[in-house]
Amino acid sequence: MQLHYSDDDLAFRDEVRAFLNASLQESVTEKVRLALPLEKTDYENWHAALHARGWLAPNWPKQFGGAQWTAVQRHIFEEECALANAPRVVPFGLTMLGPVLQKFGSPEQQSYWLPRILNGDDWWCQGYSEPGAGSDLAALATRAVRHGDHYVVNGQKTWTTLGQYANMIFCLVRTDSEVKAQEGISFLLIDMNTPGIEVKPIVLIDGSAEVNEVWFNDVQVPVENLVGEENKGWTYAKYLLTHERTNIAGVGFARAGLAAVKRLARSEYAGEKPLIESPLFAARLAEIEIDLMAMATTNLRILSRASAGQAPGIESSMLKVKGTVIRQSINDLMRRAVGPHAVPFISEVLEDSMQIPDAVRNGRVSMQYFNNRKLSIYGGSNEIQRQIIAKTAFGGGR
Amino acid sequence: MNFELTDEQRMLQDTLRRMLASSQGSAWQPLAEQGVFAALFSEQYGGLGGSGFDIAVVFEELGRAATIDPVLDSALLCGWLIAEVASETHSELLADIVSGEVQLAFAHTEPASRYALSHVETTIEQRAQQQVLNGQKSVVVNARCAGYLLVSARDEAADDRNCIALYLVPANCSGISMYYYEMSGGGQAAEVTFENVAVSSADCLSADALPAIESAVAAAVVAQCADTLGAMETVMSMTTDYLGTRQQFGRPLATFQALSHRVADMLIELEQARSAVILAAGHLDADPVTRDLHGSAAKNLVGRVGQLIAEESIQLHGGIGMTDEYQLGKYARRIIMADHRFGDIDYHLERFIELGKTPGDF
Numbered sequence: 122m123q124l125h126y127s128d129d130d131l132a133f134r135d136e137v138r139a140f141l142n143a144s145l146q147e148s149v150t151e152k153v154r155l156a157l158p159l160e161k162t163d164y165e166n167w168h169a170a171l172h173a174r175g176w177l178a179p180n181w182p183k184q185f186g187g188a189q190w191t192a193v194q195r196h197i198f199e200e201e202c203a204l205a206n207a208p209r210v211v212p213f214g215l216t217m218l219g220p221v222l223q224k225f226g227s228p229e230q231q232s233y234w235l236p237r238i239l240n241g242d243d244w245w246c247q248g249y250s251e252p253g254a255g256s257d258l259a260a261l262a263t264r265a266v267r268h269g270d271h272y273v274v275n276g277q278k279t280w281t282t283l284g285q286y287a288n289m290i291f292c293l294v295r296t297d298s299e300v301k302a303q304e305g306i307s308f309l310l311i312d313m314n315t316p317g318i319e320v321k322p323i324v325l326i327d328g329s330a331e332v333n334e335v336w337f338n339d340v341q342v343p344v345e346n347l348v349g350e351e352n353k354g355w356t357y358a359k360y361l362l363t364h365e366r367t368n369i370a371g372v373g374f375a376r377a378g379l380a381a382v383k384r385l386a387r388s389e390y391a392g393e394k395p396l397i398e399s400p401l402f403a404a405r406l407a408e409i410e411i412d413l414m415a416m417a418t419t420n421l422r423i424l425s426r427a428s429a430g431q432a433p434g435i436e437s438s439m440l441k442v443k444g445t446v447i448r449q450s451i452n453d454l455m456r457r458a459v460g461p462h463a464v465p466f467i468s469e470v471l472e473d474s475m476q477i478p479d480a481v482r483n484g485r486v487s488m489q490y491f492n493n494r495k496l497s498i499y500g501g502s503n504e505i506q507r508q509i510i511a512k513t514a515f516g517g518g519r
Numbered sequence: 520m521n522f523e524l525t526d527e528q529r530m531l532q533d534t535l536r537r538m539l540a541s542s543q544g545s546a547w548q549p550l551a552e553q554g555v556f557a558a559l560f561s562e563q564y565g566g567l568g569g570s571g572f573d574i575a576v577v578f579e580e581l582g583r584a585a586t587i588d589p590v591l592d593s594a595l596l597c598g599w600l601i602a603e604v605a606s607e608t609h610s611e612l613l614a615d616i617v618s619g620e621v622q623l624a625f626a627h628t629e630p631a632s633r634y635a636l637s638h639v640e641t642t643i644e645q646r647a648q649q650q651v652l653n654g655q656k657s658v659v660v661n662a663r664c665a666g667y668l669l670v671s672a673r674d675e676a677a678d679d680r681n682c683i684a685l686y687l688v689p690a691n692c693s694g695i696s697m698y699y700y701e702m703s704g705g706g707q708a709a710e711v712t713f714e715n716v717a718v719s720s721a722d723c724l725s726a727d728a729l730p731a732i733e734s735a736v737a738a739a740v741v742a743q744c745a746d747t748l749g750a751m752e753t754v755m756s757m758t759t760d761y762l763g764t765r766q767q768f769g770r771p772l773a774t775f776q777a778l779s780h781r782v783a784d785m786l787i788e789l790e791q792a793r794s795a796v797i798l799a800a801g802h803l804d805a806d807p808v809t810r811d812l813h814g815s816a817a818k819n820l821v822g823r824v825g826q827l828i829a830e831e832s833i834q835l836h837g838g839i840g841m842t843d844e845y846q847l848g849k850y851a852r853r854i855i856m857a858d859h860r861f862g863d864i865d866y867h868l869e870r871f872i873e874l875g876k877t878p879g880d881f
């Protein structure tokens with residue numbers, strides 16, 4: 122057993138810190154810290170800074186322009202980024218589509234699309250879910266029918282995160298309805314500017330507009346935008362879902378969140394004493410911190426196993442459940458911390474006006490609390506993750 | 520023992536449920552016309568009810584329908600305050616509150632008071648020929664529509680520094696400025712600043728208002744818990760309906776035991792919440808210690824159950840539960856935000872422990 126980072130890892134961490142220090146702008150980190158929505162350009166500028174340093178795609182092999190870091194290095198990087206309130210890297214191109222193209226794409230697709238992901242030419246979004254196909258993704262009904270050198274796509278995707286910024290969407294579509302559901306699905310890359318596509322915002326419970334419906338009406342997609350083979354899309358989709366899960370625990374986000382709660386609890390007063398000295402609040406905080414310390418170690422244990430070449434199994438499901446529960450309980454504490462000032466409804470629209478008094482702006486933490494209820498729903502709901510864990514426990518395998 | 524509502528209470532419940540189910544937007548006018556506010560006050564104050572159970576019946580229905588009108592903050596809270604301290608001198612104002620003619624707002628919470636009722640930094644001072652108010656109030660619910668504010672303040676010159684005075688101030692007085700906002704749980708509030716606001720001694724309703732504030736807030740706690748109870752009932756029926764209809768993997772979600780057992784747990788807790796509300800309502804007219812002990816028990820328990828039901832119902836709905844368009848979100852926000860008013864679960868747990876140290880038989 123050796124519980125600490127190696128000297129190399131520590132040196133790497135210093136390098137990351139120095140970079141973050143030099144490249145992050147306070148105007149942006151403030152937005153992240155206060156959980157205010159970011160502009161499209163905030164994300165783009167951050168991607169560009171990382172790309173210039175060669176760090177935008179930590180998980181990609183060097184041959185595709187990635188950093189090819191070890192799992193532990195990626196963990197360190199993600200954690201430092203979260204603690205520094207860096208914007209998150211938009212995952213759709215980099216951690217979702219990229220690895221799929223690298224494994225299943227044609228050489229032409231790889232040489233065309235991968236550089237465009239890195240240099241910011243394309244903003245990708247993920248078109249998996251449909252109104253009738255959520256947890257049961259294989260029930261998807263958006264159809265693609267081949268006509269000569271193109272497919273004609275009809276149907277609807279939903280919950281498409283940041284689809285309003287995207288110019289490209291990767292979709293699971295049905296190309297054969299005669300066979301078993303999983304065997305008639307294909308993986309298509311679709312230009313969002315094609316005639317027949319309509320994007321409609323969905324307003325969430327916190328007033329945010331980060332997800333969308335995407336409608337397809339006789340949308341023509343060139344056949345060269347099919348990834349891999351027709352009707353093999355389910356395999357690629359599963360690869361995408363089970364691969365790239367190093368950051369699933371969100372340890373960095375949780376650490377940053379915990380630090381934010383502590384800051385708040387030192388400045389809020391309960392009677393004569395700061396809230397952090399209130400026994401009930403302190404107990405809630407300590408329990409979460411204890412859970413987080415253990416989870417961070419679970420995460421590292423799994424990462425070092427992955428570095429040693431073992432594929433993560435049900436552990437990533439465990440980390441998804443525990444990680445999201447911990448982050449949600451941090452959001453819960455955050456809203457408790459501000460007491461009566463949690464009640465203002467601070468929608469995205471309102472935030473632009475800078476004259477909002479501080480006490481009112483505190484309502485933002487409730488918005489974050491409501492928004493992060495999504496963590497246990499998306500990316501494979503926590504029920505579905507438990508199903509996977511239980512199945513393995515009882516010998517069902519994977 | 521008899522846990523049945525009286526015939527009058529049942530009629531009131533039926534009328535309200537029918538009326539609110541069909542009303543959209545503000546229901547203030549129809550509520551006033553139906554004499555609903557009168558149910559919140561005893562005959563002594565011009566009402567027709569005023570017991571804890573009357574209050575619980577009304578607010579359970581308002582919560583069930585997620586009504587946004589400021590019945591709790593204006594009619595009940597301010598009405599009870601006036602009734603407690605100024606029913607003789609301000610009988611007309613009280614009558615106007617009972618009939619729904621006028622709306623008020625209670626300007627009491629301050630930026631640093633958190634949930635403590637006795638923490639008041641706003642001051643009232645004698646200056647030359649007049650008295651002036653100075654200070655800052657937070658989360659003044661219904662400030663925008665209030666004709667008058669009920670403002671708590673400390674008299675700088677008073678012998679007893681523990682005394683909190685209560686002033687009735689027209690909301691349009693010069694020196695009052697407001698920053699309005701919508702609330703996540705529904706309705707609106709404001710941060711209110713008082714800068715040398717001139718008032719007269721006739722505006723002082725009480726020089727020692729804390730006991731009255733505690734009593735009115737006790738009624739508000741019963742109302743808030745009943746409101747949450749009603750909202751939770753709506754949420755439960757939305758959730759069972761949805762799980763019965765939504766199909767995934769070729770069958771209704773309700774047939775997955777992992778989900779149906781969670782619904783069962785929610786229903787068990789909902790019954791607990793109902794009993795806690797009944798206990799608090801039934802002790803509203805008891806001595807202050809007994810009253811507050813049960814109030815804190817209910818606010819703590821209902822707060823916990825509310826969080827469980829709000830979070831679980833969103834989770835069991837999946838993505839649709841996260842949307843603004845679907846009604847669940849509005850209810851979930853109402854339920855969660857109720858914990859941030861009149862003391863949250865931790866505040867009431869501590870208060871319950873403190874009050875439990877008082878010798879007595881509850």
Ligand SMILES: Cc1cc2nc3c(=O)[nH]c(=O)nc-3n(C[C@H](O)[C@H](O)[C@H](O)COP(=O)(O)OP(=O)(O)OC[C@H]3O[C@@H](n4cnc5c(N)ncnc54)[C@H](O)[C@@H]3O)c2cc1C
Nearest residue numbers: 247249250255256280282495499502504834835836837838
């Ligand atoms: C904010 C947000 C962003 C999203 N972003 C994207 C995106 O960018 N792209 C995309 O494609 N999708 C996205 N999603 C969709 C997300 O993946 C789905 O919401 C998720 O798969 C759940 O599907 P559903 O919402 O249809 O719920 P349902 O599948 O209807 O599930 C409802 C409830 O039933 C439970 N349940 C379902 N089946 C079972 C079972 N067999 N056993 C036990 N419990 C079960 C679920 O866990 C859940 O609690 C997003 C969702 C949200 C909320």
